[in-house]
Amino acid sequence: MGDGNKAPLRLKFNLKVRLEFHGATITSDAGLLACRELDDALGLTDTANEHLQERRSGRNIRHQLVPLLRQSIYSRLAGYDDTNDAERLAQDPAMRVVVGWQDSDRRAASTNTLSRFETETLTQESNLKGLAQLNTQWVEGAMAHTIHRRVILDMDSSESPVHGQQEGSAYNGHFECVCYHPLFLFNQFGDCEGATLRSGNVHSADKWRELLEPVVKGYQQKGMRLLFRADAAFAKPEVYEYLETYLTKRFPATSSRTYLPRFAPASTLMYVVCAWCCKVLRTKDGHGQTGVSHSICPRCVNDACAASAVLLARRELEVLSTEYY
Numbered sequence: 001m002g003d004g005n006k007a008p009l010r011l012k013f014n015l016k017v018r019l020e021f022h023g024a025t026i027t028s029d030a031g032l033l034a035c036r037e038l039d040d041a042l043g044l045t046d047t048a049n050e051h052l053q054e055r056r057s058g059r060n061i062r063h064q065l066v067p068l069l070r071q072s073i074y075s076r077l078a079g080y081d082d083t084n085d086a087e088r089l090a091q092d093p094a095m096r097v098v099v100g101w102q103d104s105d106r107r108a109a110s111t112n113t114l115s116r117f118e119t120e121t122l123t124q125e126s127n128l129k130g131l132a133q134l135n136t137q138w139v140e141g142a143m144a145h146t147i148h149r150r151v152i153l154d155m156d157s158s159e160s161p162v163h164g165q166q167e168g169s170a171y172n173g174h175f176e177c178v179c180y181h182p183l184f185l186f187n188q189f190g191d192c193e194g195a196t197l198r199s200g201n202v203h204s205a206d207k208w209r210e211l212l213e214p215v216v217k218g219y220q221q222k223g224m225r226l227l228f229r230a231d232a233a234f235a236k237p238e239v240y241e242y243l244e245t246y247l248t249k250r251f252p253a254t255s256s257r258t259y260l261p262r263f264a265p266a267s268t269l270m271y272v273v274c275a276w277c278c279k280v281l282r283t284k285d286g287h288g289q290t291g292v293s294h295s296i297c298p299r300c301v302n303d304a305c306a307a308s309a310v311l312l313a314r315r316e317l318e319v320l321s322t323e324y325y
Contacts, residue, residue, distance in 0.1 A: 071114060074098050089108060155230045168180065228247050
């Protein structure tokens with residue numbers, strides 16, 4: 001290919017590794033080397049020892065926590081969803097290098113070792129908190145180099161389909177599958193501020209406060225202006241009360257541009273808000289309570305009627321065309 005006279009490419013995180021075009025040692029996951037180079041430049045996994053606690057007491061521990069964490073992360077980056085392929089990846093030259101072995105002949109962790117690390121070591125309460133702190137440190141590092149005057153927190157749930165009898169999985173009628181129902185919190189730049197794994201049959205807004213509150217407190221200590229954005233599943237009285245107390249909020253509904261007016265804590269007014277366009281329609285007596293009730297404005301009613309008419313017309317056309325042909 002004309003590359004025989006070119007010097008090999010070296011990586012800064014491990015100067016002993018050279019990238020050359022030879023057929024003697026082959027890997028299909030060489031792209032992980034670029035990810036590992038970025039990891040080293042940003043110091044992402046190097047700080048894991050500060051947050052994870054080693055509970056193993058044996059004398060012959062071959063795989064330390066940081067190499068195991070790297071192998072777990074990089075396996076997912078390479079497209080391996082579980083630890084079933086760890087036995088083969090343990091012998092892969094790229095995986096052996098990215099986990100941090102200076103000796104390229106030393107194998108990475110096997111399937112059993114990596115499975116115990118993920119299901120026993122990482123699931124300890126102290127290490128779960130350590131992972132959250134590690135993620136917070138990464139986000140803080142990214143935000144420190146990002147120009148911003150406010151932070152918009154986006155919360156939403158997702159599905160994680162499972163196969164078999166995994167603990168905590170359940171059938172979800174909305175997604176029509178057996179799954180987990182995790183909850184995520186992102187900022188406007190796409191950084192994951194936090195996540196929590198939940199059973200598949202819980203409500204979309206379940207455990208919203210446990211996920212949101214630590215992030216809010218962290219930004220409030222910095223004096224940052226906060227906005228909150230979510231879909232209609234989070235349109236609950238307790239969510240409104242929390243937002244009114246702690247955040248400069250954004251109305252959690254389908255529209256991302258509608259603000260909920262601030263009301264005094266001693267007020268007894270109820271705000272009537274359109275459930276579709278989030279427009280504040282009117283106020284009414286709350287009989288000693290404050291909050292929000294939902295209705296539908298005339299414009300949205302007309303839009304809904306028009307949409308229904310279009311769907312009905314399309315259905316009639318489909319029936320007529322079927323009968324004609």
